[in-house]
Amino acid sequence: MESRSAGLVMAAGGIAVANDALFAPLAGGQPPWKSLNWRLVPATALLALALAGLEKLTPTFAVGLAGLTVAAVLIVPYGNAKPPLDNVLTVLGYR
Known part of the structure; x- marks a missing residue:
C-alpha cells in the first residue's frame, strides 16, 4: 500500500532542500551547497512517517x-533564506 501523504511530504522536503x-545561494551570489541545513533531511523523513x-x-x-x-x-x-518562489524568480532573472 502506498502513502499519498508521504509522497507530498517528500516533495516538500525536496523543495526545501x-x-x-541551490536557489538561495545562487540568488544571493554565493556558491551552492555551502549553507545547506542538513536537519531538513531527517525532519522530512520523520514527518513523512508520521x-x-x-x-x-x-x-x-x-x-x-x-x-x-x-x-x-x-x-x-524558513530559516535565513527567502521562500523558494522568490529565489527561483531571482535566479531566473525575473526580479
Whole structure:
C-alpha cells in the first residue's frame, strides 16, 4: 500500500532542500551547497512517517495536511533564506 501523504511530504522536503542548497545561494551570489541545513533531511523523513501513520487513521486529513505542507514550503520563508518562489524568480532573472 502506498502513502499519498508521504509522497507530498517528500516533495516538500525536496523543495526545501533545493531552496536551501541551490536557489538561495545562487540568488544571493554565493556558491551552492555551502549553507545547506542538513536537519531538513531527517525532519522530512520523520514527518513523512508520521503522516503515513496518520493516513491509516484519517486518510483525507493526512493528505490535506501534507498538501498544506507543500504550499507552506513554497510561500513561507524558513530559516535565513527567502521562500523558494522568490529565489527561483531571482535566479531566473525575473526580479
